[in-house]
Amino acid sequence: MPLKRKQNCVRLNPDLCPHCGAYLDAATDAEKVEALPTPGDICLCLQCAGICLWNEDMWLEKAPPDFLETLCPGHRSLVERAQELIRTVSRTAEKRKAQH
Ligand SMILES: [Zn+2]
Numbered sequence: 001m002p003l004k005r006k007q008n009c010v011r012l013n014p015d016l017c018p019h020c021g022a023y024l025d026a027a028t029d030a031e032k033v034e035a036l037p038t039p040g041d042i043c044l045c046l047q048c049a050g051i052c053l054w055n056e057d058m059w060l061e062k063a064p065p066d067f068l069e070t071l072c073p074g075h076r077s078l079v080e081r082a083q084e085l086i087r088t089v090s091r092t093a094e095k096r097k098a099q100h
Helices: 073-099
Strands: 010-016 023-027 042-044 051-054 060-062
Touching (some): 042 073
């Protein structure tokens, strides 16, 4: 069965994750396809699952340590589930690398 490619991310100005230094140049909205981020939006790094926020100049900054507690339960749950998914995928990728 052929793979299907979905274009559901937006290309962004290249930036580095303020948590791990990963090169980030694209983002996918959790709710709307091809929605553009705006200042104050949350961004999760796909390498380390670190929580970042877009600043007024659209550069990524680390979210404050207590940031999750400031979110409503629904958004907090969404962020935590996404972080767990990212961490699971990262662990799986590391295991696969170790096997080759
Ligand atoms: Zn990162």
